[in-house]
Amino acid sequence: MNKINVAVAGLGRIGKIHLKNLCRNFPEIKVIAVMDVMDESKAIAEEFNVPNFTKDFDELLATPDLDAVVICSPTDTHADFVVKAAKAGKQIFCEKPLDLSLDRVQEVLKIVEETGVKLMLGFNRRFDPEFKKIRQLVVNDAVGDPQIVKITSRDPGPPPVSYVKVSGGMFLDMTIHDFDMARYISGKQVKEVFAKAAVKVDPEIGEAGDVDTAVITLTFEDDSLAVIDNCRKAVYGYDQRLEVFGSKGMAQAENNFPNNHKLFTENGISGDLPLHFFLERYDASYNLEIREFIDALVNNEDMPVDGTDGLMSIAIGLAAKKSVDEGRPVALTEILS
Numbered sequence: 001m002n003k004i005n006v007a008v009a010g011l012g013r014i015g016k017i018h019l020k021n022l023c024r025n026f027p028e029i030k031v032i033a034v035m036d037v038m039d040e041s042k043a044i045a046e047e048f049n050v051p052n053f054t055k056d057f058d059e060l061l062a063t064p065d066l067d068a069v070v071i072c073s074p075t076d077t078h079a080d081f082v083v084k085a086a087k088a089g090k091q092i093f094c095e096k097p098l099d100l101s102l103d104r105v106q107e108v109l110k111i112v113e114e115t116g117v118k119l120m121l122g123f124n125r126r127f128d129p130e131f132k133k134i135r136q137l138v139v140n141d142a143v144g145d146p147q148i149v150k151i152t153s154r155d156p157g158p159p160p161v162s163y164v165k166v167s168g169g170m171f172l173d174m175t176i177h178d179f180d181m182a183r184y185i186s187g188k189q190v191k192e193v194f195a196k197a198a199v200k201v202d203p204e205i206g207e208a209g210d211v212d213t214a215v216i217t218l219t220f221e222d223d224s225l226a227v228i229d230n231c232r233k234a235v236y237g238y239d240q241r242l243e244v245f246g247s248k249g250m251a252q253a254e255n256n257f258p259n260n261h262k263l264f265t266e267n268g269i270s271g272d273l274p275l276h277f278f279l280e281r282y283d284a285s286y287n288l289e290i291r292e293f294i295d296a297l298v299n300n301e302d303m304p305v306d307g308t309d310g311l312m313s314i315a316i317g318l319a320a321k322k323s324v325d326e327g328r329p330v331a332l333t334e335i336l337s
């Protein structure tokens, strides 16, 4: 079988992770080109023996025999790059979010559908082995019908305010993963969003028009619930826990730690802090999501996270924003109509 030829656009934090996984873990593909606007990124191409480096996305797409592109550039480039790649007939993996505007996301998805290429969105937490196991327990009816999904998602520290200003806000930048997890774990669709939020970490985040602390209640179509609690700063590190409570029981995923030993003394019990941030905590998930992207290409199957998943998480995020602004529950139909 011929190898699938892949290109990667954007070689920052997440681009380097995907490039490393693509180059080291998948004999059925070959990374034939990378692009980034920074000259320094050429060294990354050399480090991974990628034969072509360019600073221009059109040039990247024009690489002979290119089959698929992995888009890891900043959020404001995603929609344009996805449209260009789709029109060029390339299969696409795109980091989240597809865009911050729902209209633009809908427009892009229509174009993707018309071209018939496959599109996968980078909601990596679905591929975390612990969370995947919880989903499997739900699918196997081990917890019965899910009644409450509880997601705790707190970062070790806030991003720079310069990033906050262009991020689309906490709900579209950070909670977007939790919205996707709530849908994925429960297997249900959200009908209403009620969010309360505050600025408790850094007043500058508030001055930039964003929030840093929030509790969001999602109501699914069958009236079951999800509760998400978020904060941009947890002094003890990256706090990523998940629970599903159902008619037959409960399933929980705790934080992951660098090791599991604990010290017990007369002063108390101590152990390591959770794995520090997303690159460490979700390392396995990044590899497994790209594995499933490649498998879907090789086997010509549907993508495990598709454009509609991308659209729904953005719609829920916009509903959460509106709920905070207007101090009331917001039906998803108000956003998607």
Ligand SMILES: NC(=O)c1ccc[n+]([C@@H]2O[C@H](COP(=O)([O-])OP(=O)(O)OC[C@H]3O[C@@H](n4cnc5c(N)ncnc54)[C@H](O)[C@@H]3O)[C@@H](O)[C@H]2O)c1
Binding pocket: 009, 010, 011, 012, 013, 014, 015, 035, 036, 037, 038, 041, 057, 072, 073, 074, 075, 077, 095, 096, 097, 122, 123, 124, 278
């Ligand atoms: N799924 C996840 O867990 C996850 C984690 C982090 C970031 N992300 C997403 O990935 C994207 C990138 O985030 P990051 O943290 O890697 O950012 P980053 O700032 O670390 O890297 C971005 C890279 O893109 C390059 N770049 C800038 N403009 C470009 C352009 N026009 N074309 C190509 N490259 C360009 C920059 O030079 C830089 O190397 C964002 O959309 C973000 O939301 C997803």
